[in-house]
Amino acid sequence: MDAVVKKIIIEVKKGDQQAFSELVEIYKDKVYQVAYRMLGNAHEAQDVAQEAFLRAYTNLETYDINRKFSTWLFRIATNLAIDRIRKKKPDFHLEDQVAGTEDLNYYSQIATDEALPEDQVVKFEMQEWVQNEIMMLPPKYRSAIILKYMEDLSLKEISEILNLPVATVKTRIHRGREALRKRLRDS
Amino acid sequence: MACENEYSHLIHKYLDEEMTLLEKKKLENHLLHCADCSGHLRELRKTVAIVQSASHMEAPKDFTANVMKQLPKETRTNQWKTWTRRHPYLITAAVFFLVFIMSVSSIWTGGQKEIIVQGDGHFVVDEERGVVIIPEGEVISGDITVRNGDIEIAGEVNGSITVINGELIYSDLTNGENYLASTGHVAGEINEINQVFGWLWFHIKSFFSDVINVFN
Incomplete structure (x- = not known):
């Protein structure tokens, strides 16, 4: 498996763009799953997972072929997902009390969703x-x-x-x- | 509950299987007597099992295509390089064919007007009529090729005759069913070529027979 991935990466580095689709095929489910579990919705997950592959492609020169590709790819994906969470993160915490209430926190608000x-x-x-x-x-x-x-x-x-x-x-x-x-x- | 806090760290270590045998024995012993802690461990195991049971997800069907669409465009030279690397035989064949066509077309178009004769022996070229005449009593020792003209044979040809853009004509009408004059004699084949494709076919044939000859 690792040998196959290595071979594909060398091809892509040589300039064979089509070979990259094989890499996407191998890792798309895993990357998508990380993105989905991190973000909790399909649309954003697809967005982030695709972006992760695009970044991997454009930064492939910086990838060290002797290290595990999946580790590198997951790192890109989780960083993107965390960035995305930060951007949409509300500036209150779920445990915070909802203003004007005695014992209502945001968890209970979410439950109604x-x-x-x-x-x-x-x-x-x-x-x-x-x-x-x-x-x-x-x-x-x-x-x-x-x-x-x-x-x-x-x-x-x-x-x-x-x-x-x-x-x-x-x-x-x-x-x-x-x-x-x-x-x-x-x- | 105090117990649970004290043992919480150990329980996680236990769950990660990062304990020495002695630590393990001690904790297991404790778990036997402490309902809180054994409950804690059971709940953690259940939690992990539930999380792990979450089925593996699949990316949407068009995922790969979408990614490929968004990749920065390959440069033209790169596309060409990739393509040629993937189809080496096609490229070889294409180059070969191109050279072949060029050489053939130069032969075809070259000297369209003039009568060209190739062969050893005596013959007469009648420019006005556009006819090459092999007079009676003359012998062409090998093959003869006439381009852009007709050929009239009264003598002998020991090889084959090839007429391009012309034809064999009768010099003696009494021998109507034959192309040859009554006195003429041809030892080899007679080829008349008046079409480009016929011409091409002739060249392909002769080219390959040449190739075979070279290898022989």
């Missing part, structure tokens, strides 16, 4: 639940959990993708896991 028809169509409630819960996590825990449990990557790979020490990745996974557990118990 679940009545949207778009969400009701979803057949697999558990799937939806997982995605909702992941979206509740702060982005730094979210990325760690997604890479660990949805992409099945090793801690070392995750640390390279997120550009963090392995110990920090561990902590984030622990905290993310803990937050999910609490929500699961409460739901």
